[in-house]
Amino acid sequence: MPFNERSKHITQGVARSPNRAMYYALGYEKGDFDKPMIGIANGHSTITPCNAGLQPLADAAAFAIKAAGANPQMFGTPTISDGMSMGTEGMKYSLVSREVIADCVETSVQGQWMDGVLVLGGCDKNMPGGMIGILRANAPAIYVYGGTIKPGRWKGEDLSIVSAFEAVGAFMAGTMSEEDFEGIERHACPSNGSCGGMYTANTMSSSFEALGMALMYSSTMANPDREKVDSAAESGRVLVEAVKGNLRPRDIVTRHSIENAVALIMALGGSTNAVLHYLAIAHAAGVDWTLDDFERVRRKVPVLCDLKPSGKYMAVDLHQAGGVPQVLKILLNAGLVRGECLTITGRTLAEELVALPDVPRADQDVIMPIERALYREGHLAILRGNLAEDGAVAKITGVKRPVISGPARVFDDEQSAMEAILSDRIKPGDVVVLRYLGPKGGPGMPEMLAPTSALVGRGLGESVGLVTDGRFSGGTWGMVVGHVAPEAYVGGTIALVEEGDTITIDAHELLLRLEVDDEELSRRRAFWKPPEPRYTRGVLAKFSALARPANEGAITG
Numbered sequence: 001m002p003f004n005e006r007s008k009h010i011t012q013g014v015a016r017s018p019n020r021a022m023y024y025a026l027g028y029e030k031g032d033f034d035k036p037m038i039g040i041a042n043g044h045s046t047i048t049p050c051n052a053g054l055q056p057l058a059d060a061a062a063f064a065i066k067a068a069g070a071n072p073q074m075f076g077t078p079t080i081s082d083g084m085s086m087g088t089e090g091m092k093y094s095l096v097s098r099e100v101i102a103d104c105v106e107t108s109v110q111g112q113w114m115d116g117v118l119v120l121g122g123c124d125k126n127m128p129g130g131m132i133g134i135l136r137a138n139a140p141a142i143y144v145y146g147g148t149i150k151p152g153r154w155k156g157e158d159l160s161i162v163s164a165f166e167a168v169g170a171f172m173a174g175t176m177s178e179e180d181f182e183g184i185e186r187h188a189c190p191s192n193g194s195c196g197g198m199y200t201a202n203t204m205s206s207s208f209e210a211l212g213m214a215l216m217y218s219s220t221m222a223n224p225d226r227e228k229v230d231s232a233a234e235s236g237r238v239l240v241e242a243v244k245g246n247l248r249p250r251d252i253v254t255r256h257s258i259e260n261a262v263a264l265i266m267a268l269g270g271s272t273n274a275v276l277h278y279l280a281i282a283h284a285a286g287v288d289w290t291l292d293d294f295e296r297v298r299r300k301v302p303v304l305c306d307l308k309p310s311g312k313y314m315a316v317d318l319h320q321a322g323g324v325p326q327v328l329k330i331l332l333n334a335g336l337v338r339g340e341c342l343t344i345t346g347r348t349l350a351e352e353l354v355a356l357p358d359v360p361r362a363d364q365d366v367i368m369p370i371e372r373a374l375y376r377e378g379h380l381a382i383l384r385g386n387l388a389e390d391g392a393v394a395k396i397t398g399v400k401r402p403v404i405s406g407p408a409r410v411f412d413d414e415q416s417a418m419e420a421i422l423s424d425r426i427k428p429g430d431v432v433v434l435r436y437l438g439p440k441g442g443p444g445m446p447e448m449l450a451p452t453s454a455l456v457g458r459g460l461g462e463s464v465g466l467v468t469d470g471r472f473s474g475g476t477w478g479m480v481v482g483h484v485a486p487e488a489y490v491g492g493t494i495a496l497v498e499e500g501d502t503i504t505i506d507a508h509e510l511l512l513r514l515e516v517d518d519e520e521l522s523r524r525r526a527f528w529k530p531p532e533p534r535y536t537r538g539v540l541a542k543f544s545a546l547a548r549p550a551n552e553g554a555i556t557g
Helices: 005-011 019-025 030-034 055-067 089-111 126-137 161-172 178-187 200-211 226-244 255-268 273-285 291-300 315-321 323-333 349-353 414-422 449-457 518-527 538-546
Strands: 037-042 071-076 116-121 141-145 152-154 157-159 380-385 388-395 403-411 431-434 465-468 480-482 502-506 511-514
Touching: 019 030, 037 055, 037 089, 037 226, 055 071, 055 116, 055 226, 071 089, 089 116, 089 126, 089 273, 089 538, 116 126, 116 226, 126 141, 126 200, 126 273, 141 200, 141 226, 152 178, 161 178, 161 414, 161 449, 200 255, 200 273, 200 323, 255 273, 255 291, 255 323, 273 291, 273 380, 291 380, 315 323, 323 349, 388 511, 403 414, 414 431, 414 449, 431 449, 431 502, 449 465, 465 502
Parallel strands: 037 071, 037 116, 116 141, 380 511, 403 431, 431 465, 465 480
Antiparallel strands: 152 157, 380 388, 388 480, 403 502, 502 511
């Protein structure tokens, strides 16, 4: 429907409708029924610093929308803090929350027949969940990221939430003092905002600039800074114009714009979770996009930014160095993103970037020019082999040992693996296998930041491999391979691995192989039985029943 017709369908009806009475209760005047209704999907929550600073942004957006001649209507979306739930049963709800958030946005926009929606979120799953909901509803929309946290400091070193997880391993190994352990824990998160490296939240928010669904520079602003409030207000004004022009998400989110987003993720050195989420976003947009497309983009896009977890800088440093637009301008000049793609402003990506310099400033070393790229190819590699016939995802930058072949140390749950790591039962050269943690088996594909950080903290990050059908935090680095498909719960080969089997991870050859012959695997498969479901009711049982495999984005609809 054209501008204003979606909400008029409800508020005016065929002639005069009793539905209007309820809008008068909200403070509407007669003239308001000729104005567009703009939803604000507000992820504000005091459960996590990622979302605790969202309300001022929601208020600024609402004020700007009102001033632009539209009626803002606010509704809530939930969030699960990945950092707080990490290593607990609660982490199983993290990916599930992506689907719940998508359902909330779609349900509210369609149920109330809104003319447009501004989605506001902070923690990891807020971004893909919101974008999936936006694309399902396909009313004019914009994404507003709540902003990054500022770096913590302890004894002259920048800190992030990952510093606290790695400190656990170091403290338990006896290589860190109690003073430093408590100092890092106390100072790692000094303000509101999402985790400060190029972890999942900042990866996804940054990619939305490249996708065309968020304002330029908005993804790397710090939550406590005034510019973040101003950007939220400008987002509201831009959205009202998009509603007037009937510019819809599926006009913007195309195969080419998704390729732009993935290219930007590669250049930033972003999170492995982006693979899972862009498979899901593409599905919601009706775009054909597979694991092979990630590999195709990886081979041509270099890593340009020296960002945590495998680099040294934080998102606020990227912002000060020129932000996502500067990285996009470099990629555009190199022919690695498509400038003709439309953005939410109504301008093309090339038009948005026209005034930017062709090369990054010489007084910074966060963003490198093409000729001095940190890595010639992208970092998110798709591995295959008899252990991952449908694919697996590895982050291969920052790894000094890209090939490892060693004995499998097999665990069917995260807690057992953590106990083995912290009690020094995992040795250099081992390959830790964490299974029954996929979309159906976990259920919910929990992230393995606790065991990977414990390995790093104990000095094993470069010498021990880790393979899982679960996921990794955006803060994970090392010789780790996740999203193994088919997963163990449905009888994937990872379910057949036995203690001591040799596993080869080869980032050069993009190989993940169990060194066991087909005859022996067939014998083992004949004796394998699927485990009983871990949950038989509630949202986890529902997710387990509906979730597609990881190589399809673990979507539920």
